[in-house]
Amino acid sequence: MSNMKIKNICCIGAGYVGGPTMAVIALKCPHINVTVVDMNKEKIKKWNGDLEHLPVYEPGLKEIIAQVRNKNLFFSDKIDESIQKSEMIFMAVNTPTKVEGKGAGMAADLSFVESCAKNIALVSKKDKIVIEKSTLPVRTAERIKAVLKKYNNECHFEILSNPEFLAEGSAIEDLFKSDRVLIGGDKTKSGQEAVKALVNIYLNWIPLDKIITTNVWSSELSKLASNAMLAQRISSINSLSAICEKTGADTIEVAKAVGMDHRIGSYFLSPSPGFGGSCFQKDILNLVYLCEHYGLSEVAEFWLQVIKINNYQRMRIVDKVEELFKNGRKGRITILGWSFKKNTNDSRESSSIYISNSLLNMGYKLNIYDPKVADERILDDLNSLNKLNNNPAYNLTSDNLQIYNSLNESIKGTDVILILTEWDEFKNFESDAKIIDTRNIYNGNKYFKL
Ligand code: UDX
Numbered sequence: 001m002s003n004m005k006i007k008n009i010c011c012i013g014a015g016y017v018g019g020p021t022m023a024v025i026a027l028k029c030p031h032i033n034v035t036v037v038d039m040n041k042e043k044i045k046k047w048n049g050d051l052e053h054l055p056v057y058e059p060g061l062k063e064i065i066a067q068v069r070n071k072n073l074f075f076s077d078k079i080d081e082s083i084q085k086s087e088m089i090f091m092a093v094n095t096p097t098k099v100e101g102k103g104a105g106m107a108a109d110l111s112f113v114e115s116c117a118k119n120i121a122l123v124s125k126k127d128k129i130v131i132e133k134s135t136l137p138v139r140t141a142e143r144i145k146a147v148l149k150k151y152n153n154e155c156h157f158e159i160l161s162n163p164e165f166l167a168e169g170s171a172i173e174d175l176f177k178s179d180r181v182l183i184g185g186d187k188t189k190s191g192q193e194a195v196k197a198l199v200n201i202y203l204n205w206i207p208l209d210k211i212i213t214t215n216v217w218s219s220e221l222s223k224l225a226s227n228a229m230l231a232q233r234i235s236s237i238n239s240l241s242a243i244c245e246k247t248g249a250d251t252i253e254v255a256k257a258v259g260m261d262h263r264i265g266s267y268f269l270s271p272s273p274g275f276g277g278s279c280f281q282k283d284i285l286n287l288v289y290l291c292e293h294y295g296l297s298e299v300a301e302f303w304l305q306v307i308k309i310n311n312y313q314r315m316r317i318v319d320k321v322e323e324l325f326k327n328g329r330k331g332r333i334t335i336l337g338w339s340f341k342k343n344t345n346d347s348r349e350s351s352s353i354y355i356s357n358s359l360l361n362m363g364y365k366l367n368i369y370d371p372k373v374a375d376e377r378i379l380d381d382l383n384s385l386n387k388l389n390n391n392p393a394y395n396l397t398s399d400n401l402q403i404y405n406s407l408n409e410s411i412k413g414t415d416v417i418l419i420l421t422e423w424d425e426f427k428n429f430e431s432d433a434k435i436i437d438t439r440n441i442y443n444g445n446k447y448f449k450l
């Protein structure tokens with residue numbers, strides 16, 4: 001491991017984390033060749049294709065790809081070859097919540113991480129630094145280490161935890177100006193050398209005082225803790241929005257007054273239809289599972305409440321829509337926004353999915369419009385959730401679901417407009433329909449806002 005010179009980096013997983021992160025590393029480290037690999041060949045083809053249709057939409061991303069693609073950034077489906085020639089390997093594969101087996105519905109499904117580690121072990125012929133980039137439960141590094149050892153006794157693998165703190169929609173900006181970069185490694189000599197090698201990569205654009213080094217477990221837990229605390233702030237303000245509604249207080253004004261206390265701060269206090277995204281719920285469930293494993297039931301219950309309030313908020317919005325159809329008529333509702341936040345085409349765990357599913361279950365007809373999420377993605381999101389019920393409650397037909405590619409078309413003749421994502425283009429439009437604004441962005445009259 002000593003004096004390892006990093007000339008080639010391989011990143012396994014060309015998704016929302018791997019793609020943007022490696023694009024920025026390639027841009028900032030022109031002396032290093034970066035190859036992003038994925039078992040999904042279609043995805044790789046798209047990364048190598050038209051800049052307007054990359055698999056991930058992020059402001060600023062396509063400009064970087066245009067600059068570095070096929071210079072020192074490569075997208076490839078030749079996974080083994082890329083692992084072999086690289087000294088440093090990032091694992092940025094998906095870690096969804098388990099759907100079956102021990103810990104189902106709570107713990108992270110590590111099968112992608114484990115098969116990735118097995119792959120690295122089976123094809124490696126020289127020592128490597130392996131970096132956990134995906135959000136993982138604490139002590140995953142131990143499991144990765146065990147898998148690497150089981151399948152390869154010849155090479156030395158040094159495992160580092162380097163959690164990603166980028167937020168989708170501002171990923172490039174976040175990568176350029178990270179609040180901090182966290183690197184966890186073993187305290188052994190080779191562990192510290194590996195940490196140093198990674199620190200040197202980030203030093204190409206991040207000041208040293210923003211790079212924190214720690215042990216692997218602290219690093220893994222810091223990631224879960226950061227996401228849990230961010231999500232907890234959203235559930236706090238969302239729970240207060242329910243009290244505000246009952247008492248006639250204005251949530252936005254309460255959030256402003258609270259946030260001006262510098263000890264609290266103003267970020268992450270926007271009321272919403274509930275947080276979405278691939279991380280918050282998954283990470284809290286991981287934390288809850290971990291607490292239960294260690295017999296910390298009160299702590300587990302505390303964090304679980306953050307998710308309960310999130311689900312409650314989603315259903316509160318559904319109730320608000322119902323109020324508008326008191327006569328029992330099941331009218332047409334336009335859902336504005338499918339991505340879990342603006343400036344991304346990612347819809348994982350978006351509140352739009354859960355709210356729309358409930359409304360369809362109740363017999364309402366939906367028009368849906370989102371500026372970036374593909375129609376197939378919307379259909380797939382709804383069908384997947386509907387299938388989870390033992391008796392799927394609805395069939396999607398052209399009568400109960402219309403997906404539009406223009407805002408104006410989507411709101412023609414509709415009864416209610418429900419703004420669920422804060423896309424800028426939802427700020428101004430004309431309509432006679434009743435408007436429920438869950439993001440507090442619409443400039444005209446609203447029937448209800450959070
Ligand atoms: C999050 C973390 O912010 C990031 O550091 C981590 O690396 C990955 O998880 P992300 O999920 O991409 O990032 O987006 P984020 O901006 O955190 O938003 C998550 C959800 O919270 C969105 O649905 C957003 O609309 C919602 N949110 C955010 C609110 O409802 N209110 C707020 O005040 C802020």
Ligand code: ADP
Binds near residue numbers: 043092094116278
């Ligand atoms: P994230 O938001 O964490 O980046 P994504 O689902 O967007 O998650 O991306 C993860 C990517 O990892 C997917 O494109 C998936 O095909 C890829 N992947 C998962 N397991 C493996 C593996 N063993 N080898 C190669 N690619 C993998």
